[in-house]
Amino acid sequence: MEVLYKILFFISAFIIIWxxxxxxxxxxxxxxxxKKNRELKKDYSHQPTVTVMVVAHNEEKVILGKLNNIIKLDYPQHKIEFLITSDNSTDKTNDIVTEFINENKHLNIRLYEVKARKGKTNAQNEASRTVTTDFIVMTDANSMMDKDSVKELMAAFSADDIAYVTGRLSFVNKEASDISGAQSSYWDSDVAIREIEGRIQTITAGNGALYACRTKEYYEFNPIQSHDTAMPLFYALQGKRAIANHDAKVYEKAGEVVEDEFGRKVRMNRLILNHILPDLKILNVFKYKWFTFFYLGHRTSRYLLWFSHFILLLSNAFLVTGSWFYALMFISQILFYGLAIIKLITKTSNKYITLIYYYCVTVFAQWVGVRNILTGKAKPFWEKAESTR
Structure with missing residues (x-):
């Protein structure tokens, strides 16, 4: 059994470290x-017809700001339409949008009302059937778009094999709290990784705040799925590219309290078991080349963190008396989790302890996601994080 414990220990440690x-x-x-021959090529003369779709559910706090934001986009007015997709909103969202449309009849703005709330992806599926433009740009109600963002997204579709382009999300409240700061630090490092993946071949996940695809290539995913994870994978398995153009910018607030950030991560993990290896075809490195490496390294290993940490601690507990090395590793793990608990109890603002705490919250959210899947509680919709509004 000792050999088995050692194998489990080192495999788990490798997954976490990797x-x-x-x-x-x-x-x-x-x-x-x-770097030399894989720079993103842009064609700014590529200005097809575009529909900017905003999905909203009870967004009365931010929807007017979003409407005023999108109508200021720098893109030929005769080539851009605006579609507000209300996912069965029960507050004043629909009234605000309707009034705005009546006050701006010179602009091509329309409201699509989803009658039964089934989540963002379902709302996008329903509304996409009414789109007649060449491209769809998706954006969230609380995300403020840079005026050149649509122009940048379209310029990145410089080849027929590029099926999806995501922009760069930046958080405007990094300094608001230690939680928003930790989220910003994590996100900035992930953005750097995505830029390289897209430049070489294809990204493994997108960003719901801002992305685009060809209307004819839009696929109606199961409502439980999220475009962030489903779309890049879907196109990659078709031999197409999903890339990032970080000159297409969008801004929003990060969660400022741990409850909001934890809830967001739980929602992100509502299909975590499926995401570990969603399709065996990914393993065909001869066909998918760098994407195989990207997905296994960036996605599979991260989706296994919840299980790897558990197995590492458990196997280490059985090996703790075997040598000083295992004793040291066990103590290190206990101290690591202990620091997260200290942050939880004392609310210390120490940067490094906050990062440890944020990481532990992320792993615990994966466990909750797994529990929701196994108990049938995973759902395609959620309540928004108020601190991001």
């Missing part, structure tokens, strides 16, 4: 090797 340290380092090295 997910958080090994893969980010490896992708930066690969990025440098491919």
């Amino acid at each position: 997910a958080m340290v090994g893969y980010p380092i490896s992708i930066k090295i690969i990025g440098r090797l491919y």
Whole structure:
């Protein structure tokens, strides 16, 4: 049994280290090797017809600001339409949108009302059937778009094999709290990874705040799925590319309290078991090339963190008396989790303890996601995080 415990210990340790340290380092090295001939090519003369779709559920606090934001986009007015998709809103969202439309009849704005709330993806599916433009740009109600964002997204569709382009989300409240600061730090590092993945071949996940695809290539995913994870994977398995153009910018607030951030991560993990290896075809490195490495390194390893940490601690407990090394590793794990508990109890603002706490919250959210899946509680819709509004 000792041999088995050692195997489990080292495999779990490898997955954790690779997910958080090994893969980010490896992708930066690969990025440098491919830097010369893999720069993103843009064609600013590519200005097709576009529908900017905003999905909203009870967004009365921010929807007027969003409407005023999107009508100021720098894109030919005769080539852009605005579609507000209300996912069975029960507050004043629909009234605000309707009034805005009546006051701006010179603009092509329309409201699509989803009668039964089934989540963002279902709302996008329903509304997409009414779109007649060449491209769809998706954006969230609480995300403020840079005036050149649509122009940048369209310029990145410079080749027929590019099926999806996501923009760069930046948080405007990094300094608001230690939680928003930790989220911003994590996100900035992930954005750097995505830029390299897209430049070399294809990204493994997108960003719901701002992305675009061809209308004819839009696929109606199961409402429980999220475009962030489903779309790039779907296109990659078709031999197409999903890329990031970080000159297409969008801004929003990060969660400022742990409850909001934890809830968001639980929602993100509502299909975590499926995401570990969603399709065996991914393993065909000869066909999918770098995407195989990207997905296993960036996604599979991270989706296994919840299980890897558990197995690492458990196997280490059985090995703790075997040598000083295992004793040291066990003490280190206990101290690591202990620091997270200290943050929870004392609310200390120490940067490093906050990062440890944020990481532990992330892993625990994966466990809750798994529990929701196994108990049938995973759902396609959720309540918004108020601190991000």
